[in-house]
Amino acid sequence: xxxxxxxxxxxxxxxxxxxIYSCGSRFNPRYYYNKSLNTNTGYIGGGNLPDxxxxxxxxxxxxxxxxxxxxxxxxxxxxxxxxxxxSTTITKTVYLxxxxxxxxxxxxxRFSMNFDNMVIQASFDxxxxxSYKLVNGGWNLGNAREKSYYYNGSDTSAAGNHISSVQYWxxxxxxxxxKPDARYNQTNRIERFYFYRxxxxxxxxxxxDNYLIAIDKYSKLVFGFAVPVEWKQYVAGTPKxxxxxxxxELGYEINKDSGGKAxxxxxxxxxxxxxxxxxxxxxxxxxxxxxxxxxSIGNNSRYGPRIGGNNARDTSRAIATYGxxxxxxxxxxxxxxxxxxxxxxxxxxxxxxxxxxxGGGIIEDDGEITKDIITVTAKSFKSIKAYSWHYNVYLSGNxxxxxxxYNYKIGAAIYDDSFPSGIRYLASMNDVGGITPxxxxxxxxxxxxVNLSGTQTFEVEDIRNKDVxxxxxxxxxxxxxxxxxxxxxxxxxxxxxxxxxxQSGSQKITFLYNDDKGAFEIxxxxxxxxxxxxxxxxNFTLKRGEKKDYTIRYLWKGITGFYxxxxxxxxxxxxxxx
Numbered sequence: 001x002x003x004x005x006x007x008x009x010x011x012x013x014x015x016x017x018x019x020i021y022s023c024g025s026r027f028n029p030r031y032y033y034n035k036s037l038n039t040n041t042g043y044i045g046g047g048n049l050p051d052x053x054x055x056x057x058x059x060x061x062x063x064x065x066x067x068x069x070x071x072x073x074x075x076x077x078x079x080x081x082x083x084x085x086x087s088t089t090i091t092k093t094v095y096l097x098x099x100x101x102x103x104x105x106x107x108x109x110r111f112s113m114n115f116d117n118m119v120i121q122a123s124f125d126x127x128x129x130x131s132y133k134l135v136n137g138g139w140n141l142g143n144a145r146e147k148s149y150y151y152n153g154s155d156t157s158a159a160g161n162h163i164s165s166v167q168y169w170x171x172x173x174x175x176x177x178x179k180p181d182a183r184y185n186q187t188n189r190i191e192r193f194y195f196y197r198x199x200x201x202x203x204x205x206x207x208x209d210n211y212l213i214a215i216d217k218y219s220k221l222v223f224g225f226a227v228p229v230e231w232k233q234y235v236a237g238t239p240k241x242x243x244x245x246x247x248x249e250l251g252y253e254i255n256k257d258s259g260g261k262a263x264x265x266x267x268x269x270x271x272x273x274x275x276x277x278x279x280x281x282x283x284x285x286x287x288x289x290x291x292x293x294x295x296s297i298g299n300n301s302r303y304g305p306r307i308g309g310n311n312a313r314d315t316s317r318a319i320a321t322y323g324x325x326x327x328x329x330x331x332x333x334x335x336x337x338x339x340x341x342x343x344x345x346x347x348x349x350x351x352x353x354x355x356x357x358x359g360g361g362i363i364e365d366d367g368e369i370t371k372d373i374i375t376v377t378a379k380s381f382k383s384i385k386a387y388s389w390h391y392n393v394y395l396s397g398n399x400x401x402x403x404x405x406y407n408y409k410i411g412a413a414i415y416d417d418s419f420p421s422g423i424r425y426l427a428s429m430n431d432v433g434g435i436t437p438x439x440x441x442x443x444x445x446x447x448x449x450v451n452l453s454g455t456q457t458f459e460v461e462d463i464r465n466k467d468v469x470x471x472x473x474x475x476x477x478x479x480x481x482x483x484x485x486x487x488x489x490x491x492x493x494x495x496x497x498x499x500x501x502x503q504s505g506s507q508k509i510t511f512l513y514n515d516d517k518g519a520f521e522i523x524x525x526x527x528x529x530x531x532x533x534x535x536x537x538x539n540f541t542l543k544r545g546e547k548k549d550y551t552i553r554y555l556w557k558g559i560t561g562f563y564x565x566x567x568x569x570x571x572x573x574x575x576x577x578x
Contacts, residue, residue: 086343095332099189104219104319104329107192111283115217118285119151120168120196122212124158127298132213132222134285139170146180147172159239161202169197175272177211177226177247178417182467189330192218193273195225202241206234211245214272215281219329221320222279222287224305225272227253227264247418248272248305256301264304268312270369270461273330275305277320290325369462371577372544376456376470378410378426379549381442382449382567386478405441405479410568411504413471414458423473423504426454441479449567459577463513470511470520472552473504474568501566502554503529509536509552519543520574532556547573 081089103109119137124130139149153166169176173191178184196212211226230244231254240256249272251265269275278293296302308317313331320326341347386404411423429442442450460468478501512523520542527534535553542548549571556564 080347088341088343088345088347090339090341090347091336092339093334094337095334098330098333101333102329104221107218109218110220113217113281113283115194115215116172119153120170120212121153121156122168122198123156125298126160128159128301129294129298130212130289132279132287132289134281134287142169146176147174148176156200158202158208159241161238162204163200163202163208164204166198166200169199171195171197175214175225175247177245179467182417184417184466187465189271189273192216193223193225202234206241208241209245210242213278213287215287216273220281221277221328222281222289223272223275223328224248224278224293224303227303228256228301229254231256231259242303248275249418253302253304262302262304264302264306266307266310266312268369269307271330272305274307274312274328276307276325276327278305280320280322282322288322290320292325370464371459371461372463373573373575373577374414374458374460374468374470375571375573375575376412376414376426376472377571377573378412378452378454379569379571380449380451380567381406381408381410381427381476382569383444383446384553384565384567385446386444386564386566388479402446404444404564404566406444406501406566407441407477407479409475409504410452410454410570411472411474412456412570413473414456414469415471416460416466416468423471423508424456426456427452428454464515466513468513468520469523470572471508472510472550472568472570473508474502474552475504476501476554476566476568478564478566500529501532501556502552502568507532507534507554509534511540511542517541520572542572542574544574544576547571547575 079091081091083089099105113134115134117136117138118134119139121133121135122130137151139151142148142150149170149172150167153168156163156166172194174180174185174195175190175193176195176197184190193214193216195214197210198212199207199209202208214223214225215221216223225248226245227248227250228242228244229246229250230242231240232243233240246253249270252261252263254260255262266275277290279287279289281287292306296304296306308325308327314327315331315333317327318324319329383404383406386402388401388403388405407429409425409428411425413423429440444450458468460466506526506528508524508526509522510524510526511520513520522536522538522540525534525536525538532554535555537550540548540550549569551567551569553565553567
């Protein structure tokens with residue numbers, strides 16, 4: 001009898017423990033990109049990979065027909081078996097964090113190397129196909145915040161041209177195409193990657209600045225992380241060269257010949273390390289570049305990476321290795337786990353959505369990413385109150401008129417840390433400022449407005465793991481009149497100098513997406529125009545699914561009694577692309 005009571009007591013404890021697991025909040029699909037998971041797997045079988053796990057071997061578990069749910073809903077799979085003791089065994093499909101599971105997560109995997117004592121050397125053939133090698137050497141500190149280091153290298157060549165004043169740069173665990181303190185660069189996923197850059201002078205005259213490769217210190221695989229987004233011909237008769245670079249996360253590069261976008265984006269891949277490696281590091285420091293990458297650069301001037309088969313979640317492909325190109329290891333690993341439920345416990349597999357949410361690097365699904373669209377539209381420009389001086393109307397002086405004569409460029413910018421910021425005009429007239437013909441101006445009475453329609457759209461994946469910004473800024477000038485031309489006379493009073501109501505370079509509102517609140521909110525307000533102030537709603541927020549107007553009022557700060565002001569209104573929309 002005593003033994004039976006003890007047995008029942010143990011079952012009760014197990015049931016309570018399982019209830020705690022089964023009642024957890026639903027796990028976020030992208031959790032594994034943000035959190036460090038512990039190793040407590042609870043009542044889970046198969047939550048950790050065996051020491052000899054190798055997805056390249058013939059008995060790869062992902063080749064098993066039972067693992068056909070790649071890229072699907074994890075909650076749609078699972079089976080239950082009732083055991084003789086009344087307990088139930090549940091089999092559930094889960095995905096393992098590739099940054100915590102797999103032999104490639106050992107810094108000594110394949111071989112050991114002190115990367116901090118190795119410098120990179122690069123050369124390029126007549127078609128710019130690269131060759132790289134790591135050799136013993138030391139780095140000088142460049143910028144501590146950027147974790148950047150440099151050394152002066154030997155002369156080299158590119159496209160048949162001599163390159164002098166060579167300098168190599170290393171960024172330790174910081175992608176230089178993102179801000180050092182960006183959320184992107186703060187994740188521990190990036191720490192294992194060393195990013196390399198190269199600059200020098202071609203023919204002793206033309207400055208070149210190229211982003212090279214990222215080396216994974218753990219797997220020893222080499223990834224492309226940068227693509228050309230601008231080309232330029234420096235000297236007539238010579239090939240164009242990249243002059244501006246963007247991150248692989250853009251999903252496109254710029255065609256050297258046409259200047260148009262050339263997409264390499266594969267749905268489901270958001271980060272450079274999810275694309276196929278472009279090469280692999282050997283123990284002697286040489287880097288084997290895969291032929292497909294060399295051909296892409298040499299034959300087509302295309303630097304964008306690829307994913308063989310265009311399936312970003314296909315783990316049946318072999319991981320890249322020596323002499324064999326292949327996939328990245330950093331793809332969520334699909335597997336099955338078993339959950340033993342005591343008698344009376346829930347047998348619904350969907351009740352165990354959080355099982356292992358903190359243990360064994362188990363993630364809830366295959367890392368399917370969110371995709372959102374942010375749109376900014378210039379809606380209207382309104383003259384609330386304005387005075388203009390009409391020169392030489394009378395022999396004795398000028399006429400003060402209750403009307404405004406304007407020229408405007410209404411602008412905005414939407415970007416994440418892989419894009420440079422910069423206001424783009426959504427709606428504009430002619431060039432603002434200087435001497436302008438009267439007929440080219442916009443005349444508005446008090447409280448009269450002109451409706452606008454210019455739009456800028458930005459599509460972003462995995463917004464919760466990126467710093468995404470919206471900037472609003474415009475260039476607006478008000479003019480006074482004479483008999484032939486107008487000039488940029490004072491906003492508020494003639495003869496006082498600048499006629500700038502707004503200047504995007506000195507006045508700008510910036511919103512930043514806050515994942516904790518699930519909304520864009522005011523991040524900064526730059527208000528340094530000498531002649532006007534901005535009045536705004538500082539409590540404005542924009543959540544997914546919302547479409548709202550936002551108005552910036554520009555008020556003249558000057559002589560008492562004039563109180564001129566004008567409004568610029570935008571429409572902001574934030575919605576899911578799915």
